[in-house]
Amino acid sequence: MAVPEADDLDVVDQLADAIDEPEEDSSSPFFVSKKAAAVLKHEILRQYVTPFVSKIGLYAKDRRVVFLDGYAGPGTYSDGTPGSPALILGSAQSVAAFRTLECYFVERSRQDYLRLRALVEQLSATGIVAEALKGRVESHLDYVLEKAKGAPLLAFLDPFGLGISFEDLTQKIFGPARPHVAGGTEVLLNFSSNAVRRIGGLLLTEKAVKNRDVTLARMDEVCGGDWWRAVFLAAPDNASAVEAIANGYADRVCRQVGAVAWTVAVRNRRHHQPIYHLVFFTRHWDGVWLFGEANSIAQAAWRRECAPPHVPDDNALFDLGDPFDAEEATREESWVIEVMANIQRLLAEIGAFQLQSFHAAVLGSAIDHARKKHIREAVKRLYKAGATGCDGKGDVEKFVLTPSTAA
Numbered sequence: 167m168a169v170p171e172a173d174d175l176d177v178v179d180q181l182a183d184a185i186d187e188p189e190e191d192s193s194s195p196f197f198v199s200k201k202a203a204a205v206l207k208h209e210i211l212r213q214y215v216t217p218f219v220s221k222i223g224l225y226a227k228d229r230r231v232v233f234l235d236g237y238a239g240p241g242t243y244s245d246g247t248p249g250s251p252a253l254i255l256g257s258a259q260s261v262a263a264f265r266t267l268e269c270y271f272v273e274r275s276r277q278d279y280l281r282l283r284a285l286v287e288q289l290s291a292t293g294i295v296a297e298a299l300k301g302r303v304e305s306h307l308d309y310v311l312e313k314a315k316g317a318p319l320l321a322f323l324d325p326f327g328l329g330i331s332f333e334d335l336t337q338k339i340f341g342p343a344r345p346h347v348a349g350g351t352e353v354l355l356n357f358s359s360n361a362v363r364r365i366g367g368l369l370l371t372e373k374a375v376k377n378r379d380v381t382l383a384r385m386d387e388v389c390g391g392d393w394w395r396a397v398f399l400a401a402p403d404n405a406s407a408v409e410a411i412a413n414g415y416a417d418r419v420c421r422q423v424g425a426v427a428w429t430v431a432v433r434n435r436r437h438h439q440p441i442y443h444l445v446f447f448t449r450h451w452d453g454v455w456l457f458g459e460a461n462s463i464a465q466a467a468w469r470r471e472c473a474p475p476h477v478p479d480d481n482a483l484f485d486l487g488d489p490f491d492a493e494e495a496t497r498e499e500s501w502v503i504e505v506m507a508n509i510q511r512l513l514a515e516i517g518a519f520q521l522q523s524f525h526a527a528v529l530g531s532a533i534d535h536a537r538k539k540h541i542r543e544a545v546k547r548l549y550k551a552g553a554t555g556c557d558g559k560g561d562v563e564k565f566v567l568t569p570s571t572a573a
């Protein structure tokens with residue numbers, strides 16, 4: 167399949183710029199130093215990709231897994247911090263002895279693409295299979311999907327504003343050519359809350375706004391219809407609108423392709439509005455559990471990033487040290503207690519159950535924070551108290567929670 171020529175794409179890019187958010191490239195503040203929101207998404211990638219490739223690649227032909235970074239950026243930040251391409255190439259290196267993680271990076275901006283290409287060439291020289299593609303991800307999708315035929319695919323779609331269309335996501339990436347059994351398809355996607363607020367605001371203004379109708383239509387194309395307009399107008403405030411539209415979008419994709427979604431609101435500070443939602447789609451319980459581990463560890467990195475630096479009090483007799491670890495321990499204890507309560511409630515309501523498909527019900531409001539170690543701790547405490555026959559040993563997702571009498 168032919169790869170579109172870089173220069174053919176420039177006209178399309180200019181049109182897209184008129185509709186999407188203004189183009190940002192490596193000269194923009196975004197790529198100068200990393201903000202807390204980027205810490206979260208990058209830590210998820212760091213934690214998720216290697217276990218995913220190790221696990222799913224075991225069953226794949228030639229142990230080969232394909233990764234698509236559709237909105238790749240320059241690869242690293244100006245201060246040298248890895249962006250998503252550098253992180254993924256690092257994962258490809260770390261699994262190289264036993265898996266092939268074949269990477270495709272697409273970048274629209276010429277300046278970022280040139281930096282990206284240099285990074286990819288550097289890593290390709292070490293034996294990593296990777297390609298940098300210049301242009302719009304939409305134009306390269308067929309090419310990458312052809313490469314991923316019969317192989318597991320993980321796509322990371324991380325635009326600044328609006329991303330790929332609902333149709334490309336549901337009919338191509340999750341489409342009939344990639345049936346459930348074809349090695350697995352997982353997508354981690356940035357659904358921009360800023361874009362929802364900005365474009366939703368167009369529905370409320372009476373003023374003439376350049377490209378208003380085209381922009382609204384582009385949002386319809388991403389959301390799979392204009393349903394989001396009524397949701398935006400009915401919401402009591404922007405925050406509720408953003409939450410409802412991100413979840414409505416995830417539900418629609420899931421219904422269409424038979425997947426489950428995990429939606430994580432990503433902020434630069436706890437009290438800020440989300441700047442985007444990371445939406446993870448998978449068709450496999452293993453994906454849910456692996457993502458849960460990655461998300462939980464990444465949330466801890468995010469809290470660390472947001473915590474104020476420890477400043478010793480010169481007037482105090484003793485410096486009590488950085489309170490962060492003690493605060494984390496308090497938080498972890500509260501998640502264990504929540505998980506214990508959820509398990510007890512489920513046991514009372516439905517009797518014995520296997521944990522694997524009760525992931526969300528067991529974690530409850532701790533879903534973005536707790537992980538397997540907290541579930542194990544909760545089960546061990548319940549076992550000790552005689553509330554379950556499950557002793558909390560072995561693979562957490564395989565636990566069969568029984569009421570104590572059925573043990």
Ligand SMILES: C[S@@+](CC[C@H](N)C(=O)[O-])C[C@H]1O[C@@H](n2cnc3c(N)ncnc32)[C@H](O)[C@@H]1O
Binds near residue numbers: 272
């Ligand atoms: C948020 S940045 C990517 C950051 C990168 N994923 C990371 O984590 O380091 C979005 C990038 O997508 C590029 N871009 C915008 N529209 C695009 C499109 N349609 N196809 C490919 N790249 C695009 C922008 O130039 C920008 O570099």
